[in-house]
Amino acid sequence: MCAECGKVQPASAVQDYFAVFGLPRKLAIDTAGLERSFYKLSRKLHPDVYARASAEEQQWSLEQTSLLNDAYRTLKNPVARTEYLLKLEGKPVASEEQAAQDGKPKDSRAPVDMLEEVFELNMQLEEMRMNRKMGEDDPALRGDLEKARQQFEGQLTALDEELKTQWQQWDAAVDAGATDGAEQVKDKMFALLDRRRYIRNLVRDVNDALGA
Amino acid sequence: MAYSDKVIDHYNNPRNVGQLDKSSETVGTGLVGAPECGDVMRLQIRVNPETQVIEEAKFKTFGCGSAIASSSLATEWVKGKTVEEALQIKNTDIVKELSLPPVKIHCSVLAEDAIRAAIGDWKKKNGVAETEAATQAVAAQ
Structure with missing residues (x-):
């Protein structure tokens, strides 16, 4: 206008x-x-x-x-907004395609303890899917997975809170005209979004396996 | 997207799926993952302490067909090699062998990382001096 x-x-x-x-x-x-x-x-x-x-x-x-x-x-959308800002500020959150074009995944690697957690969960998910295929249901396994889902959803909420804390830091830097020095805040937000995507995928997988 | 015949073959008949005893001195375990697509890959090797030859390799991968094929191929390739020879395996070799399209190249990177991580773990357990390549793999974790 x-x-x-x-x-x-x-x-x-x-x-x-x-x-x-x-x-x-x-x-x-x-x-x-x-x-x-x-x-x-x-x-x-x-x-x-x-x-x-x-x-x-x-x-x-x-x-x-x-x-x-x-x-x-x-x-x-809070997540899309943060991703967009990071892109504007020269820290694009790479999509699978972009990562592929670079020839390697993003350098941010999931921490080992998290990978172990994810690996174990995937083992359980596989078992759950097999059971479903056979028309069986293992209530204990189902219970475990439902617990895992709740746990991951709790983690998502916590991540979103942490993201908001970073927003405040970023906004303060904008107010102070000091966004050039705000690399750390950007890195932190980048890592949070990364972990968020990972957990969201897990929640999706758990929901699929549970047939929810 | 169409998978190459070799990917389909590894996907349908994955080699060396399974698990080795993680706590064994002769076993190295590499666990790597790509947060953006949710792939997790565990690759394990059993190394002969005398010859440093990888006598057994097992993997378990949760991910797309290309990720499974890349790790399946990786276990085939490391078997019979010494750890130093296995460190020479490059993701580009895997890409070539499986004809992976650009969008799936990161699967081969993950497989290379898994080999390095497994060897790095074995070296750490056995007090073998780290080569530069292995140090990178450990740092990547």
Whole structure:
């Protein structure tokens, strides 16, 4: 949006998703406020508003609306928002494809005790799947897996809390204009997201095996 | 995505699946994983203390077909080699042998890491001086 005439501008003029909403690159976002801004901007930028405008402005309105939708979807989700910020700040969370292109997985390796935990869990999951295939049910195993699921879900909650603590550190760095020195905070968030993905996959696998 | 015939063969008939006694002095265990795809791979070797030849290798991998095939092939390759020879196995050799597509290259990296981790564990247990390659593997853990 042009600040002076209030008309649509090319989407390429917008720097990032935060800028779409006129926000600084801070992570602790008031999502209710974000939603209000989203609806307000949606109404202003909507292609219907520009139905009689020039072809150029119609095109911009379309682009801006699509950008706005992407920006809102990304920023309203705490994990997507953090991933997006890390990408903006030069620390992209690599997808499987990207890791493959680099020829190796990300250098962040899961700690050994966690790998052992995951390995054991996978053994149990395999047994559970076999049982199900045979039409059998082992209540003790099922109980173990349900306990594991609860434990992992608890870990996810704890991770999200820890992520929020890092948000505050990051936001404080933004306020102080010192984001260049905030490498540690970024690394910490990166590691938290990594572990979060791992655990979320485990929860998914456990749910699958339990047939939930 | 289509798997190559060799991947399918290893996937359907994995070699050397199983487990060796982790607490044995002659056994080295490598446990590695890739958080992004949830793969976990355990590779174990039994080394002859006299000759340093890997006489037995077992693996258990939870992951996609390529991860299973990569670790299955890795156990086949390390068997009969000395630990120093086994350290020469590169992930690119595995990629070539299994015709892994780019998106699955990380599976071969994991298998190479598993070999190094297993050898590193065995060396640690037996007080064998670390070579540079093995030190890296331990650091990667």
